[in-house]
Amino acid sequence: MLNFSFSQEQDYFRDMLRNFSVNVLLPQYTKWDREKTLPRHLWKKLGELGVNGLRIPEEYGGSGAECVTAGIAAEEIGRGDFNLTYAVMLNALASEIITNHAAEQLKKTWLPQIASGEKIVGVAITEPSAGTDAAGIRSTAVHKGDCYVLNGEKSGISAATFGDAFIIFAKTDQNSGSKGISAFIVPSELPGVECKGYDDMGNIPIGRGSIYLTEVEIPEENLIGLENNGFFQVMNGFDLSRLLIGLQCVGAAFQSIDETIEHVKTRHAFGKPLARFQGVSFPIVTHYTQLELIKWQAYRGLWLRDQGKKHTREASSVKWLGPKYSQEAIHECMLLNGHYAYTKDMPLEQRLRDVIGLEIGDGTAQANQIVIAKELIGKEFRPY
Template sequence: MISFEFSQDQKQFAKVLRDFSTKELLPHYTARAASTEFPYDAFGKLGDLGVLGIGLPEKFGGTGEEDPVLLGLATEVLAAGDINLASAPIQVGLVGSQLLHSSDEVQERYLPTLIAGKETLAIALTEPGSGSDASALRTTATPVEGGWRLNGEKTAISWAMNAAATLVYARTPGTTRSQGVSCFLVPMDAPGVGRRQMLGMGCLPIGWGSIHLDNVFIPHSHLVGEEGRGFRSVMSHFDFSRAAIGLMCLGAARQSLDEAVAYSQQRETFGHPISTYQGVSFGIAEQATLVEAARLLCYKALWLRETDQPHTSLASMSKWWPPQVARQAIEVAMRIHGNLGYAAEFPHQARYRDVMAYLVAADGSAEIQKRIIAGDIYTRGTVGY
């Protein structure tokens, strides 16, 4: 029998996070979303709650074994209060899972502070000439005595402006495509590292930016994973982050729909609450249906990962479709609120802009996800599972 029930531990954890999201995050979301300042105080509180260590070793402050469903649940719940801060468990999970394949020196230096919410780390894969085609990256890692010299530019990097260090993907000179790509832990205060802020229409607190590497020396101890296999490593981790991103966007959308439900019961026209008109209530019904369907898709992808079953295709489905569902739901909520939905002092416009980022960036565009899905379908010869 299939069960859609969360465990008691998961329910209890979600309740704690829901209280925090409602009382601590939601009241200040609009102000934070309009600022480029990284919310270190709120990030530290996430560390105190244990939400940043899901699936990471207990000796560094984590919860232990990988728990994709719990990570997705935490992200969804937090996004109702602040979608930007809700990205933190995903980012930490992506970085932390890769650092587990680094030296003891690197793990002991960065994992405890990352899990505690005291420092942030970025992931630098995208380049000006290789966005979704990440295997075409041109940043080089030239072997030298004691390590490597890194040269190149990374762009559109989340957390670039606040990161203490960055996972940089670079290739050995002379290699092509995914061959020869390695991952390196680069301290942002290392000589030759520069960064520049890139302002987007949303996700301002995340610190989107570009990173420049000018003959940066990286010692052998800062190699993450196997030399020449860094690209394959990061691609495997994207399978859980893509589903979690889908839930993050849906969590923000559900909050906007809940606010639209409450508003429509209070706002009256022609002597009746606008909730009594089908033009309003049917819109809520339609978006609630789509959100629930997209939500189940994301959780199935995470469940498949948890049970060690193939899930790359569903992870890609979870990345391209749920953010679109979320954007549409938020737009409907904005229209129900009328001019208040468009007003900068209310959260809908901020959520709309923040969700838009995940339609065009972060773990691959919709077109790349569809390419992955289509490839899987034609390999298997069926759209069924």
């Protein structure tokens, strides 16, 4: 049986979030970009609305919701405030890694606080010399007595400037590639942890930056899962975050299209509403169609994940084309709104800057094409 409908509960959740997103978040969206701050009070509010703990089991303060429900949250919050959608996407990634692999004490310490919005935990893989080639990281973690000592530099990390802790990936075996990487929870207040923000083009409230680790001692209990297994633990998490990123971008683009449809129905040129001209309406139709395709591929991927079925190529296709189609749609909307949309008084220019960031973050188009090619073509495809 094929069934594309959401449950009644999911429809209710979507309506509630749409209302909150468009009426509370959207009017302030540009404010946080200008002030270069993450509105922690709104992040906490999203915790109260059940958004932050969607992928956290009930016993640790979350709702243990389905991945499809997390997708609804990403899409709807994306309409109002692209950056606050990290409360869905980043939290889902970090909390799934902790839930599935961390020791009981770490779960009890971190998961309830992630769910409530009290604490924000980032995920730090990228380094100055290893981005797409994530297995090439050089940070090290050396087991000494009952602790690990971490050294290295992480770069491009979301929430670097305000994260309360980071899931940090480091080499525990220098002689192996991806098989020698481990993951640790590292509170940002520890001696030897230093964070520095970037002057980014978009995603500004997300405080992306570098994390410098100098002789950072962490208790051995902070190791997540098995030593040397960190790389494989996180790869599965990316299949979720990539689907959520697709929907967060699509949400921002759908909101732009809705606003643009209102504009072209009311704005007149040559004595007629702009909407009368096919040169105006057809581009809207083109982008709407592309976004719908991505949206349903994303929900299909999330549904497959909920069923415990393989969904890697769905995730990578959504991550590759979701941000691309969304930024193209927002760009078109900007043009159709005319010169005023080129000012910072309207949210379109910010949406464009924000969405472009996630054409890179969590894997570029090529990185995701590599994933799909490996699955489709097999060992004859050699990207490295």
